[in-house]
Amino acid sequence: MTAAIGAELALAGLFDYLPDVYLYVKDRDGRFVAVSQSLWKLRGYEAESDVLGKTDLDVHPRYLAERYMAEDRQVMESGTPLPNQIWLVPGKPGELKWFISSKKPLKSASGEVIGIAGVMRDLEKAKSVANSFDAFEKVVNYVLRNYELPLRVHDLAAMVHLSVSQFDRRFKALYQMTPQQYILRVRLHAACHAILASQGTIAQIATTCGFYDQSYFTKQFRKHLGVSPTEYRIRYQDSVGQLSDSMGLTPLLPP
Template sequence: MNTNIGAELALAGLFDYLPDVYLYVKDRDSRFVAVNEALWKLRGFESEADVVGKTDLDLHPRYLAERYMAEDRQVMESGIPLPNQIWLVPSKPGELKWFISSKMPLRSATGEVIGIAGVMRDLEKAKSAATSFDAFQKVVNYVLRNYEQPLRVNELAAMVHLSVSQFDRRFKALYHMTPQQYILRVRLHAACHEILATGGTIAQIATNCGFYDQSYFTKQFRKHLGISPTDYRVRYQESPNTLSDSLGLAPLFPS
């Protein structure tokens, strides 16, 4: 075992004393090398050994796993940490929850990237000592609960008593994306789930997820996922690892 990863494994035990923090370490091929107790219990396993050696493709629906692993590659290829990303993650059977995920590259003694380490926190439970994060959490939660409605950045900025330019700058510093990109990401996440979990038309799903122009929705979906909404439905409903197979048709978002 590489000494750098070995050191990460030694530290990982500390996270067993933080039940609301989910820690994982992966190798260069995105195989899990270590997970803390909170994470393997979250995924319904009996021990860490049930997870080690597997990839997200073994643990999650394919349409989610491919996106998680693409982000892993982004971190490893860039060598740059990626903090405070918002993801939908399966928790107990039949439930998807929003998590804040942060990943950082792991390097060998010679500086070569040999894997990643990451932590996740349940967005509803996550608290930060930083006042700025607590304030922005209110905005993040508001978007998650109202993504189907018109959302204006100036109104979001007013929620935390900032000008639009201040809000945009601080939001980007925290989440590595602009407020507009975050809103779009949430809407696209929601659309991905509706495409697989419902029989709605693409036009209906676009409207339900806050897109008021189907052609714009299709353009953005293709741009960010590399596939059209219709082809996405065909591709992942043919997979044995779809939402309906793995999680059932439970509510997709926290109430």
């Protein structure tokens, strides 16, 4: 094992003392080489050894795994960290949870990218244990809880007593995207789950996820996911069973 990954493994055990933080380390081929106790328990495994050597395709529903892997490739190909990305993922049976995920590439002494390390935080648990909760995470939580409503950047900026330009600049520095892009990402994440986990029409899902124009929703969905909402539902039908099992949902009837 390389020195870089070995160093990450040496530190990984410390995360078992932080139950609300989820750590993982993967090699260049996407195989897990370290997983914190909190994460393997979240995914329903009995021990870390049950996860080691597996890839996201073995651990997560395919519709999520493919997106995780694409983001991993982005980090490894760019050679730069990707902090504070929002993800909506299944938690315990019957629930969906919002996580903030940060990833960094692992490099050898010669500078070659040899893997990736990542950490996730459960936003609700982070909030409950932090007495002085960061102002921008208050904004993020507001967006997560109200993404189906009209959201104006002006109002979000006012929540933290900043001008729109100041808010936009600081938000982008923290989350690597503009507030508008962040809101769109949240709504698309919610739509992806609703498409697979409900029997609603595409128009209904668009409305419940904050899109008041179905054609705009479809355009943005195709732009960011590479397929239309209907094509997405068909492509990932085999993930519905996995999603239903993990969340206690009724499987989606064929469209």
